[in-house]
Amino acid sequence: MTDTTPRAEWPLYEVFVRGKRGLNHVHVGSLHAPDDEMAVLHARDVYTRRNEGVSIWVVRSDAITASSPDEKDPLFAPSGDKVYRHPTFYDIPADVPHM
């Protein structure tokens, strides 16, 4: 637990930026930083040099769990045949307003 020898490389962080109030944070890229605080500062310098954001999230890349690209079909197939989840599945006469 007392290992303080410098790691060969700083950990990788994923960066998310909120472009303006009312929008989601969007993934913009990644960077290396020694810790969370420095990751935010680096993210500001690398990804928001021209007012691209009002808020930044950073998260260690190794903390992200992702779906596997190989499972893409079994994972997303169940929604493929559920056309009744879309508004266009339902026939409404053209002269009915505000639908």
Next chain:
Amino acid sequence: MTASEVDPALEAGFEAGFEAGFEATIARNDRIEPRDWMPEGYRRTLVRQVAQHAHSEIIGMQPEGSWIGRAPSLRRKATLLAKVQDEAGHGLYLYSSCETLGVSREQLTEMLVEGRQKYSSIFNYPTLSYADVGTIGWLVDGAAICNQVPLCRTSYGPYGRAMIRICKEESFHQRQGYELLMTMMRGTDEQRAMVQESVDRFWWPSLMMFGPPDAESPNTQQSMAWGIKRNTNDELRQRFVDMTVPQAKALGVTLPDPDLRWNEDRHAHDFGTPDWDEFMAVVKGNGPCNAQRIAHRRKAHDDGAWVREAATAFAARTTQAALEGTSR
């Protein structure tokens, strides 16, 4: 049979299936993403190209960086500082993309300083006068934009996304350079001569930025088939010449090529052949500044080592303190 002993026939079958999936994605003009299966040649070609591109941004900070302290006004200093900072940012976007292909940042830096990976030959030419700052913005960044705009549609997702960010920022680079030259052209005869002299030096190296002629470009065909490149070197070089001629006219400078003229039949400019022997010499490491650029990069990396180590040690100590704080 243990878990590690996979039937070779079965494995070959999987491989063929993956390859068909990859080819289908390319054929649909969809993007390949980091965790998708990809042929080793595709990965290797991308690592080479993206790394070379990243290194070019980082080395590209040097020729102009040397003028920050000597730019003639606070406005010009601020502009140049912002531009050089952008180049650092562009390098970082591209290194991040490259790392998604399974190489580490440390490896990439090592390959650059050891000369095992290349960067654009243009940055091995010196910046002898302040006019060069303007010429680099106009011609060098102009050529870079020509190269980079089609790369926004490259088949590898992270590379394309990095290129989109970069292209948005390059337009400032080109315009500040052109405006700088326009200002000098409105000045004294001496200033106008400085601009012309600078353009004379940078014109041919700018044309070389697009790489060797198509007939001698070994990687182009496969890169086009994989959708990594979208245009050939000669196509982009032609586009650049056609774009630049009217800009030179508006600026009032001549481009140093006696063969440069409009060809009505082709609806494009004919132009002379760059000195490809010079290009090969610079690529092989014998340009005016190759050794200086690499030495400077290596020194910056070595001089910064204590900062990286201190930040790592600080992070380790604060993590440790936080752990002890919660366990108490």
